[in-house]
Amino acid sequence: MSLEPEIKTVINSNETHYCYVWEFLDINLDLLTYTFRPYMKDNETPIYVHYHSNHPKGNLQNIPKSVNLRLTKLSSDKIVFDSAKGPYQEALKKSGYNYPLEFDPPAAVDENKKKNKSRKITYFNPPFSLNVASNVG
Numbered sequence: 321m322s323l324e325p326e327i328k329t330v331i332n333s334n335e336t337h338y339c340y341v342w343e344f345l346d347i348n349l350d351l352l353t354y355t356f357r358p359y360m361k362d363n364e365t366p367i368y369v370h371y372h373s374n375h376p377k378g379n380l381q382n383i384p385k386s387v388n389l390r391l392t393k394l395s396s397d398k399i400v401f402d403s404a405k406g407p408y409q410e411a412l413k414k415s416g417y418n419y420p421l422e423f424d425p426p427a428a429v430d431e432n433k434k435k436n437k438s439r440k441i442t443y444f445n446p447p448f449s450l451n452v453a454s455n456v457g
Contacts, residue, residue, distance in 0.1 A: 371416030384419035
């Protein structure tokens with residue numbers, strides 16, 4: 321899997337101003353250097369759910385992992401990742417997480433893997449609360 325973006329653009333040759341750096345949603349694309357990085361507005365600071373809040377433990381444990389995965393996917397290399405991780409690392413510390421953000425490129429995907437057919441099973445999941453002492457359901 322190549323991290324070099326495969327972007328095809330059509331630029332009108334009659335225009336005198338060309339744009340080679342694009343900010344699209346949460347990613348900044350640089351078409352001259354073939355790099356991409358996470359984009360954040362100037363006055364924006366990320367806020368995450370606090371570690372000791374009333375949420376399921378699985379959700380709370382996956383917040384820093386998902387932030388790390390998102391930043392890794394939006395960064396073209398380790399240098400770009402390290403330059404962008406500062407505000408996110410600080411926000412995680414403010415929310416009570418002690419998780420170091422590290423660049424972890426995705427592994428190669430096996431395309432020949434057979435997908436199992438999912439079964440149609442309906443589960444009852446009651447609303448979650450740490451205040452409930454008995455086993456509901």
